[in-house]
Structure formats: C-alpha cells, structure tokens
Amino acid sequence: MKESVDRLPALVTGGIGRKIVALDAVDSTNTFAMELAAREGEHGTVVIAENQTKGRGRMGRGWISQPGLDITMSVILKPKITVSDVTLLTVLASVACCRAVRETTGLPVTLKWPNDLMVEGKKLGGILTEIRAAAGTVTVVVIGIGINLNSLGDELPPEVRKRATSVKAETGKIHARAPVIAAICDGLDFWYEILMRGENGRVLDAWRNLSSMLGSSVTVLSGGEVLRGVAKDIDDRGMLILELPTGGIKVLSSGEVTGVGRE
Numbered sequence: 001m002k003e004s005v006d007r008l009p010a011l012v013t014g015g016i017g018r019k020i021v022a023l024d025a026v027d028s029t030n031t032f033a034m035e036l037a038a039r040e041g042e043h044g045t046v047v048i049a050e051n052q053t054k055g056r057g058r059m060g061r062g063w064i065s066q067p068g069l070d071i072t073m074s075v076i077l078k079p080k081i082t083v084s085d086v087t088l089l090t091v092l093a094s095v096a097c098c099r100a101v102r103e104t105t106g107l108p109v110t111l112k113w114p115n116d117l118m119v120e121g122k123k124l125g126g127i128l129t130e131i132r133a134a135a136g137t138v139t140v141v142v143i144g145i146g147i148n149l150n151s152l153g154d155e156l157p158p159e160v161r162k163r164a165t166s167v168k169a170e171t172g173k174i175h176a177r178a179p180v181i182a183a184i185c186d187g188l189d190f191w192y193e194i195l196m197r198g199e200n201g202r203v204l205d206a207w208r209n210l211s212s213m214l215g216s217s218v219t220v221l222s223g224g225e226v227l228r229g230v231a232k233d234i235d236d237r238g239m240l241i242l243e244l245p246t247g248g249i250k251v252l253s254s255g256e257v258t259g260v261g262r263e
Contacts (some may be wrong), residue, residue: 014189163239222255
C-alpha cells in the first residue's frame, strides 16, 4: 500500500486524491471517512485501506476484499445538494470507476444499476454512498469504492465465486493499484465538477452509454417486493424506470437487480 499511496499525489490531476489517508487495517473505510469528515476531513480526501475487516455493501451486505490485492477506498465529498439528488453522486461515481478500470486495464467493464461494475455478468466492484444531512441538505457524502483487482477469488465462498470476478481473473495479469486509483480520483473530480455545474444530463448519458442492462428484462427486489419488467431507462435523478408486463411504469429509487436478460 505504501508504494501506491506514495505515487498517488504525482498521478492525480484534480483536487480529489491530493490528500490521502492510508491505513494498514480498518473496520470500514466508509465509517472511518465519515468520522474523519466530522472532525477535519477536507473535501476530496481519500481514505485507502490495505485490509478492511468489516466492509459494507448495499442492503446490509458485507464486502469481501483481499488484503494487498484489491482496491478498498472511500472519498469524502462536501457538495451543496439536497438529499433527493444524492443518487446522482452514485451515478457519477459508477461512471468514474467504470471508465477508470477500462482505461487502465483494457477490460470492457459495464454498469448495472444502481452501483455495480460488471464483466460478462459477474460483479467486479461496487459503490456504497453514505451521507450526513441536516434539514434536507447534504453536509457530507462518503463514497465507498471496492474493486476486485488482483485477487483470484479462490478464498471466497463458492456462492460468491459464481457471481464475482476480478481484473486479474479476467485478464490474466497483475495490475498496479496506484494508476487505477489515480484514474478513479481523476474521474470523480471530472464528473463531480460537471454535476456541480448543473450538467446532470452529461453524467446520466455517460452512465447510459456504459450500461449493460438497459433494454433488458430484469427482476428487481425493491422494498421487499419482487418486480419483473424491462429496464427502460434511468430518470433525471438516476432512478430506474421499469416497464411492467402490464405496460405500466414503476420508478425505483433503490433495489437489487437480478436475472438480467435481453428481450
């Protein structure tokens, strides 16, 4: 990790990633980053851990990463947005991560709503966005990013191996972490500035262009309800527009998409 952190300031070109907090071990980079932000954590600070013992994914799931091999990081942002616009930050983070991995590794990564990086139907990485807000206004955002880079997945339970992969498993090559992390930071900086200028459409279009599921028949678990239909689009806030078999439309703010297949 020291090698990666030492190189980062020279590799990043924007404000995000100029300040790095490197940890040998932590329960959760998101938890640490949120606590740091409450004290003195600056906008754009990146927390990176060599080993994460209690990583979290969406919907209360754990996130398993291999020490010294994968990317486990969280980014502190302090945007002036309302709670209703937070989903757009997950959208832009997804775009930044997807493009960064593509550019640095050559792997044709795609996106699955709301926060998954995918390769040939298997999950390569994920994003967990958490916020602190007051009176409907966001004060702090922490974007957690986990990417399976150099692990092979042999250590994972069989049920996880069936649906997860890594860059090394797909390419057969080991990839240095620093260039990938720097590309993620630069991508976050680029798309964050675009969003803060109010150019939401550019961010949303970038996500659409990288999506592996729009136009597909999907099953979505949302709020304890199982919904089936066609993933038609995302709306101007990043919500999923699902066309039901009846022809009706359901707009979802969160959920777990499974069973993706072309019409």
